[in-house]
Amino acid sequence: MSGHYRATGINLKRQPLGEADLLVTIFTRERGIIRAVAKGAKKARSKLGGRMDLFVVNDLLLYQGRSLDVIEQGETLHSFNHLSRDLGRLGTAQYWAEGILAEGVSGQAHPELFDLFLEHLGRIEGCAPELISGQLVHGLYRLLDVSGVAPGVATCTVSGRVLHSEAAGFSITLGGLVAAEYQKEGQAVLPLTQEQVMALQWLPQPNLPPDVLQAGVWISLERCLRRYLEFYLQRSVRSAALLEVCLG
Numbered sequence: 001m002s003g004h005y006r007a008t009g010i011n012l013k014r015q016p017l018g019e020a021d022l023l024v025t026i027f028t029r030e031r032g033i034i035r036a037v038a039k040g041a042k043k044a045r046s047k048l049g050g051r052m053d054l055f056v057v058n059d060l061l062l063y064q065g066r067s068l069d070v071i072e073q074g075e076t077l078h079s080f081n082h083l084s085r086d087l088g089r090l091g092t093a094q095y096w097a098e099g100i101l102a103e104g105v106s107g108q109a110h111p112e113l114f115d116l117f118l119e120h121l122g123r124i125e126g127c128a129p130e131l132i133s134g135q136l137v138h139g140l141y142r143l144l145d146v147s148g149v150a151p152g153v154a155t156c157t158v159s160g161r162v163l164h165s166e167a168a169g170f171s172i173t174l175g176g177l178v179a180a181e182y183q184k185e186g187q188a189v190l191p192l193t194q195e196q197v198m199a200l201q202w203l204p205q206p207n208l209p210p211d212v213l214q215a216g217v218w219i220s221l222e223r224c225l226r227r228y229l230e231f232y233l234q235r236s237v238r239s240a241a242l243l244e245v246c247l248g
Contacts, residue, residue: 003064007031008077010057010118012097016042024052024071026060027100027117032108036062036069048074055080055093055121082125091243092124092136096143102233103147113146127213133247134213137222141203144229151228152176153200165198167191170224172231190224193217219247 009026012033017023022041026034041048051058051074061073083089096117120139127135144150155162156179157171169178169189177197183189192200196217202208226240 004072005030005062005064007034007060007062008057008114009034009060010114010121011052011054012101014052014054022048022052023068025101027097027114028060029111029114030109032110033101033106034062034069036060036071037065038071038074050079051076053079053084054090055083055097057118080121080125083121086129088129088132088243088246089124091239091246092132092139093121094239095136095237095243096120096139098237098239099140099143099229099233102235113143116142116146131210131213133218133222134208134215136243136247137218137225138203138208138213140222140225140229142206144225145204149232150204151225153197153203156182158182163197163201165194165201167194168197170200170228172228175228190227192224196221196224219244 007028007030009028011024012027013025015023017037020040020042022038024036024038026036028034038048038052040046041052043049048071056076057078058074058076060071063070063072083093100113100117120135120142124132124135124139141150152175157174157176158178159182161179163177163179168180169183170176170192171178171187171189173188177200178189195215199212199215199217199221202212226237230236
């Protein structure tokens with residue numbers, strides 16, 4: 001079938017297109033981000049309707065058009081139903097999705113990033129409410145890490161000295177932690193306590209234990225990493241404002 005291809009994708013964004021169609025932005029494992037039309041998806045009896053909801057994972061058959069691809073078939077693999085029932089969980093997923101969209105992995109396969117995003121969607125769907133903020137920051141850091149742009153949290157970015165869970169500063173422009181003795185007057189450095197530094201140094205780990213996830217530092221560290229992300233992307237993270245209200 002010339003012009004046809006299959007892809008596994010996670011719906012990141014959807015918007016109306018005419019009276020009956022939807023324009024869906026999808027993060028696929030095989031082709032990165034694509035924008036495709038789901039014809040008739042707004043109709044009550046459409047087989048594609050529910051499959052085009054946010055963060056639904058589908059096995060898709062698409063036709064490659066001149067400007068936009070067209071979704072011809074979709075088989076749902078996972079729907080993450082619990083995300084839409086809780087604003088904190090949904091906001092976290094949208095936060096991660098906004099970062100992926102801003103990085104612009106259009107037409108470029110990034111299976112490691114896709115698998116990691118899928119993994120963290122599952123974690124945020126199933127975790128206890130008090131762990132959401134910790135999972136948010138952990139997922140954000142790991143998504144930055146697999147994209148090759150995570151800030152340094154193990155050593156001082158100025159000297160290279162290993163930081164042993166000590167109070168330090170965080171420099172957005174230098175890209176990570178700065179030891180106290182290398183912080184200069186007038187330098188744009190965010191001061192971090194020992195507890196905050198210890199929490200940051202857990203982030204490269206694939207899993208965080210519950211006692212670490214329950215630490216009371218994650219809201220402040222989210223703001224820290226958000227400023228870093230916004231500096232890297234050169235744009236604000238719009239979903240963060242609502243999420244901040246949801247997570248208190």
